[in-house]
Amino acid sequence: MSRSVAAPPISPHRSLMVAVKTRAFTILCEFEHAQTELIGKAVALSDGKAGTVEQVYLDELHGLRITISGHDGRWPVSTIKFTQS
Structure with a gap:
């Protein structure tokens, strides 16, 4: 007779850490x-x-910021427009 062994329940702490790591990975990607x-x-x-x-x-306060060649400073991405090629 074969017995099924149920997987141990996932603790709330472990579940939260998996969610946090998934979110961090998504942000980095x-x-x-x-x-x-x-660039x-x-x-x-x-x-x-x-x-x-x-x-x-x-x-952390403004989101993505960029530097532009020939100009000092960092600007929010919302202030740029792509030039026509």
């Missing part, structure tokens, strides 16, 4: 995707500055 899409692209900022995206940063 999306950040990497944004870097791939933005090297020609953009113009809403204040008239233009250049190529050099770096993408994740800012």
Whole structure:
């Protein structure tokens, strides 16, 4: 006679940690995707500055921010427009 052994129940703590790790992994994947899409692209900022995206940063208060070649500072992604090629 064969006995089925039920898997041990997942504790609420373990379940929460799995959810947190999954969310963190998703954020990092999306950040990497944004870097791939933005770095090297020609953009113009809403204040008239233009250049190529050099770096993408994740800012805990503002979300994604970028640096533009030839200009000091970091700007929110919401202030850029892609230039026509």
